[in-house]
Amino acid sequence: DADVTQTPRNRITKTGKRIMLECSQTKGHDRMYWYRQDPGLGLRLIYYSFDVKDINKGEISDGYSVSRQAQAKFSLSLESAIPNQTALYFCATRDTGELFFGEGSRLTVL
Amino acid sequence: GQNIDQPTEMTATEGAIVQINCTYQTSGFNGLFWYQQHAGEAPTFLSYNVLDGLEEKGRFSSFLSRSKGYSYLLLKELQMKDSASYLCAVRDRVTGGGNKLTFGTGTQLKVEL
Numbered sequence: 001d002a003d004v005t006q007t008p009r010n011r012i013t014k015t016g017k018r019i020m021l022e023c024s025q026t027k028g029h030d031r032m033y034w035y036r037q038d039p040g041l042g043l044r045l046i047y048y049s050f051d052v053k054d055i056n057k058g059e060i061s062d063g064y065s066v067s068r069q070a071q072a073k074f075s076l077s078l079e080s081a082i083p084n085q086t087a088l089y090f091c092a093t094r095d096t097g098e099l100f101f102g103e104g105s106r107l108t109v110l
Numbered sequence: 111g112q113n114i115d116q117p118t119e120m121t122a123t124e125g126a127i128v129q130i131n132c133t134y135q136t137s138g139f140n141g142l143f144w145y146q147q148h149a150g151e152a153p154t155f156l157s158y159n160v161l162d163g164l165e166e167k168g169r170f171s172s173f174l175s176r177s178k179g180y181s182y183l184l185l186k187e188l189q190m191k192d193s194a195s196y197l198c199a200v201r202d203r204v205t206g207g208g209n210k211l212t213f214g215t216g217t218q219l220k221v222e223l
Contacts, residue, residue, distance in 0.1 A: 004152075042114070042213035043153070043197070090152060098143060099211075101152035 003027045006091050006102035014110050019078040021105045023091030031094040032074040034058075034066060036087040037104075043090065049074055081109040114214035116198050121220045122188055130183045130196050130217045138203030144172050144183045145197040147216065153197055156183065185219075193221045 004025045013019055023032065034046040035058075045058030047066040055066055063085060065077045078085055086109045091102040113135045122128040134142070141160040145153040157165055159174035159181060171184040185192055195216040202210045 040215060042215045043199075044213075045211070098155035098158060099145075099153075101154070103152050104150070 004091060004093055004100055004102035006105045010106045012108045013081055015082055017081050019081050021076045021089055023074045023102055024072050025093045027093050029093035029095050033092040034076045035090045038087050083109045085109050114198055114200055114212060116214045116217045119218045124188055124190060124221055124223055126188050127186050132181045132198030132214060134179050134200045136200055136202045139176055140203045140209055141201040142174055142181050143199040147195045147197060188221050190221050193219060
C-alpha cells in the first residue's frame, strides 16, 4: 500500500461544482502539502500545513481551500470548479528532508 | 523570487551517460533537490545537495556549485526505464523564517536503443 494515498485518482466534473480531493498518509509526518501540475509549468504549491492547527497559503491558493482533519489527513476543496483548474493534483508529506508524493489526482473541469 | 532553468527535452542512448543541467537564481539558497517523474506518476526523490560538490548514489550523481547557481544530475549506464521527467527544485530561505521550495519545469529525458 502507498504511504501517501489520494482519492479520487481521476475525476471529471462540470463548471460550478464543488469538488474535494482527499489525501491520507501513514508516514507519520506533520507537514503536508497540495501541489498542482500543468504541462509546461513546474509543480506549484497551493496550500500547506505543518500540523492540525496550521494552514498556510501557497503561491496559487485562489479558488481553493483546505482542511487538516487529523495529522494523517489533508483535503483540498474547489468550492466552484472552473475549467482552468483542470490539472494533475499531488499531495505530499515531509519530515525534515525530501517530499513524499501521492500518486496524483487528475481533475478535469468541463 | 526564484528563477529555475533546465532544458525542456533531452535524448540519449541506452548505456550512455547524460548530464541534465539546472541553473537557478535565489537570494537565500538552502538546498537543491532532484526528483524523477515517470509519465502520469508521482515524483520520486533522487538526490539532495546543500554544499558544493558531488553526491553519488549508484548510477545517479548530482553536483552543486552555489557560487555559480548551478547543479547537474548525471545518469550513467542509461537504461530504458530512465526515460522520465527530471525535476530540479530549489529551497530558499524566506523573510520571517521558514523555507520556500520552487520546482523547475522539468527535463523530459528519452532513452533510445
